Amino acid sequence: MTAPTLLIRDLRLSFKGYSGLVEVLHGISLHIDKGERVALVGESGSGKSVTARIILGLLQTMRTARISGTVNFEGRDLEAMSRAERHRLRGTKMSMIFQDPTSSLNPVYRISEQFHEVLKRMVPGIGRAEADRKAAAMLADVSITEPERVLASYPFQLSGGMNQRVMIAMALANEPSLLIADEPGTALDVTVQAQTLKLMRELVTRHNTAVLFISHNLGVVREFADRIYVIYKGRIVEHGKATQLFDNPRHPYTRALMNAIPRITGEGIPKIQDNSDEYLAPLVVHEGCGEPGEVA
Amino acid sequence: MLIFAIARVIPGDPARIALGPNATAEQVENLRLRLHLDQPLSVQYGHFIADLAQGDLGVSLYTNRPVTQDIAQFLPATLELIIVAGLMMILIGLPLGVISARYRGSWADSTIRIFTLLGVSAPSFVWAVILMLLFAYFLPLFPIAGRLADSMTVPTVTGFLLIDTLLAGNIKAFGNAAWHLVLPAFALALSGIGQAARLTRSNMVETYDKPYIEMAESYGFPEGRIARRYAFRPSLIPSLTIIGLDFAAMLGNAFLVEAVFAWPGLSRYGVAVILRKDLNAIVGTVLIISALFLIVNIVVDFLIAMINPRIRLSQRAQ
Numbered sequence: 001m002t003a004p005t006l007l008i009r010d011l012r013l014s015f016k017g018y019s020g021l022v023e024v025l026h027g028i029s030l031h032i033d034k035g036e037r038v039a040l041v042g043e044s045g046s047g048k049s050v051t052a053r054i055i056l057g058l059l060q061t062m063r064t065a066r067i068s069g070t071v072n073f074e075g076r077d078l079e080a081m082s083r084a085e086r087h088r089l090r091g092t093k094m095s096m097i098f099q100d101p102t103s104s105l106n107p108v109y110r111i112s113e114q115f116h117e118v119l120k121r122m123v124p125g126i127g128r129a130e131a132d133r134k135a136a137a138m139l140a141d142v143s144i145t146e147p148e149r150v151l152a153s154y155p156f157q158l159s160g161g162m163n164q165r166v167m168i169a170m171a172l173a174n175e176p177s178l179l180i181a182d183e184p185g186t187a188l189d190v191t192v193q194a195q196t197l198k199l200m201r202e203l204v205t206r207h208n209t210a211v212l213f214i215s216h217n218l219g220v221v222r223e224f225a226d227r228i229y230v231i232y233k234g235r236i237v238e239h240g241k242a243t244q245l246f247d248n249p250r251h252p253y254t255r256a257l258m259n260a261i262p263r264i265t266g267e268g269i270p271k272i273q274d275n276s277d278e279y280l281a282p283l284v285v286h287e288g289c290g291e292p293g294e295v296a
Numbered sequence: 297m298l299i300f301a302i303a304r305v306i307p308g309d310p311a312r313i314a315l316g317p318n319a320t321a322e323q324v325e326n327l328r329l330r331l332h333l334d335q336p337l338s339v340q341y342g343h344f345i346a347d348l349a350q351g352d353l354g355v356s357l358y359t360n361r362p363v364t365q366d367i368a369q370f371l372p373a374t375l376e377l378i379i380v381a382g383l384m385m386i387l388i389g390l391p392l393g394v395i396s397a398r399y400r401g402s403w404a405d406s407t408i409r410i411f412t413l414l415g416v417s418a419p420s421f422v423w424a425v426i427l428m429l430l431f432a433y434f435l436p437l438f439p440i441a442g443r444l445a446d447s448m449t450v451p452t453v454t455g456f457l458l459i460d461t462l463l464a465g466n467i468k469a470f471g472n473a474a475w476h477l478v479l480p481a482f483a484l485a486l487s488g489i490g491q492a493a494r495l496t497r498s499n500m501v502e503t504y505d506k507p508y509i510e511m512a513e514s515y516g517f518p519e520g521r522i523a524r525r526y527a528f529r530p531s532l533i534p535s536l537t538i539i540g541l542d543f544a545a546m547l548g549n550a551f552l553v554e555a556v557f558a559w560p561g562l563s564r565y566g567v568a569v570i571l572r573k574d575l576n577a578i579v580g581t582v583l584i585i586s587a588l589f590l591i592v593n594i595v596v597d598f599l600i601a602m603i604n605p606r607i608r609l610s611q612r613a614q
Contacts, residue, residue: 056514090516098514104507108529108605118515154605170515 003075005178005210006032006055011069013050013059013234021066024050025234028069032178035208037201039225039242041215041257047234048214052180055212056096057086074177091121094178095171097200100187101163105155111135111166112151115173122174138169142199161192168200172207179204180212197224218258222246230254232279240286250286252278344579353583354576358569363580366565371584372456373443374550374561380477381485382543389489390535393496397531398523400501408493415490421552424483428556431479438479441558444472480557484549488542495538499531506530533604540596544589 013025025047032038040048053059055071057078071078073094078086098104106114112128115135119126126134132151139147142165155163164185171179184200185193201224204211215221221228221242228245230238230253238251249255256279347354353363396408415423432440443457458477461470503509504527512526551563562581569577601608 058510058513087516090514092516096511096514098507098511100507104511106508106512106526106530108603109525110605117512117517121516156606 002034003072004031004033005036005074006212007072009070011051011054011071012067013054014066016064016066023234028231028234028236030229030236032210032212034177035210037204037211037213037224037226039213039215039221039228040231041218041221041228042231043216046231048231049182052096052182052212052214055180056090056094091118092174093176094180095174095176096180096182097167097171097184099183101167101185102155102160104167105163107155110152110154115151115170118170118173134173138173139166141203142169160188161196164188164192164196165199168196168203172203172209175207176209178210178212180214182214183216193220218261230257236283237279237281238284244286251284252281353580356569356574356577358572358574358577363576366577367562367580367584370560370562370565373559374554374563376456376458377477377481377484377554377559377561378543378546378550380481381488381546384481384485385488385492385539385542388485389492390496392489392493393535394500394523394528396493396497397500397504397527412490412493415486416494420484420487420549421556423486424480424553424556427479427483439476443476443560444469480553480559484546484553488539488546491542492535492539496531496535499534500527503527503531529603533600536596536600540592544592547585547588
């Protein structure tokens with residue numbers, strides 16, 4: 001059996017502050033097999049985004065961060081790698097999509113220049129014309145009908161949905177084996193979000209890209225992910241296949257999270273307890289997905 | 297018109313001052329007639345505009361030469377000083393800001409911030425005196441005053457000594473002129489360097505928090521490239537505005553720095569003519585300085601449009 005694309009074991013993160021160390025992640029373990037789409041779901045401040053940044057190696061540069069545990073990427077220990085080696089993985093073997101596409105693209109450069117930069121990560125000597133040709137093909141892949149016009153535009157000249165497609169195309173341009181999507185499209189309106197998510201799902205399936213999908217939106221997650229981890233206050237509280245988890249949520253926090261979604265039928269805003277000792281109940285793992293490779 | 301009016305409200309009779317205390321009343325009266333000073337202000341203004349339209353700024357009572365000729369002689373020295381100071385502002389101020397932002401929190405950042413704080417916290421003439429004392433008097437590294445050593449002469453072509461010495465093929469004189477420029481230009485540039493560096497730093501620190509920087513990092517773009525291309529360029533827009541304003545403000549500050557370093561420039565000429573209530577010369581000097589101010593601001597606006605596509609494209613759309 002091949003090594004999973006991503007394997008995290010007992011990941012702990014603390015920040016050093018004036019009042020001493022504050023632990024933010026209390027031992028997170030998760031894995032993503034090759035080509036698998038996995039979601040990490042939780043409320044704001046639960047530790048979703050910091051996990052993503054640790055995988056990319058972005059948080060390690062912060063002097064106040066203390067990190068322990070292992071993060072393996074395709075069988076190699078990331079923490080044991082040199083800075084340069086880790087750096088080489090970013091943008092080539094792993095890439096990331098952010099919340100707000102419009103502010104994630106640099107405002108003073110045209111799309112084509114930014115695309116060129118991304119493609120250079122894979123082929124350092126790639127020329128402008130060659131990069132433009134590749135970029136246009138990739139933009140066509142995300143259903144952009146006039147790639148040339150988009151390439152010649154600045155991000156502020158494009159709509160949010162358009163920018164999101166550009167982001168997706170960029171993220172997949174170098175055929176990474178892991179794509180991290182940090183609340184993609186949260187800043188977009190729902191119809192645009194749905195369209196771009198559908199596109200993204202098609203593309204990652206076609207390229208067999210593993211995805212770590214970070215979100216607080218259960219509806220989106222249900223449509224997108226094969227497997228789901230629910231995270232609460234720096235701990236994974238429930239883990240199972242999407243169908244298992246939605247049909248039979250067993251952890252009190254997962255149930256609360258599902259009840260928190262306002263219904264379109266108008267039953268008012270649900271009443272949810274902010275804090276409950278129940279939410280700190282031990283981890284629930286659904287059958288058949290405890291270890292890498294177990295999911296059929 | 298404002299310039300014209302201000303020059304007229306300064307108290308004192310220009311003709312009397314020009315001719316000195318020993319002149320007879322008749323002599324004074326003659327000069328007043330020649331300068332149209334006996335006529336009402338509106339008529340004086342008419343004469344002024346008519347002459348101005350022909351590029352004639354009148355004759356200076358102080359040097360007894362056409363004002364245009366005086367300006368042509370003194371302006372290059374000031375321009376040379378200001379341009380060198382402006383270059384220092386850009387070539388020292390901006391990089392300091394970038395280094396400070398990129399290594400924020402480090403000792404380099406702290407040192408730069410202290411240095412730039414000093415720069416903005418005292419006016420340039422104070423720095424002129426301090427620098428002169430330190431590096432020309434106690435430590436005689438630089439010349440105390442003037443533009444060129446007395447032993448050297450260079451034929452005047454443009455009036456810019458750095459250019460004239462090169463045209464004359466006199467490398468030694470070029471070095472000497474540049475050497476004379478260092479202290480006054482640096483004194484003049486210090487507050488601008490400080491402002492440019494501090495502003496660039498704060499803008500860049502803000503830009504570093506933007507999502508597009510995080511995205512650039514997540515794609516593993518080289519750090520130096522992120523600093524230069526991704527963080528610096530968006531931050532440059534406000535810095536450039538300030539540099540433009542500082543550049544223009546230097547025209548005013550040059551008055552005092554030129555006085556300290558005995559720099560034979562337009563600003564010093566301006567002070568001399570104001571003290572003598574030399575109407576034509578005052579108006580001419582102020583006119584030229586305002587024109588320079590305008591030109592600098594226009595150039596800055598163009599530069600900003602060049603680096604900020606949002607401005608460039610919105611104007612084209614209109």
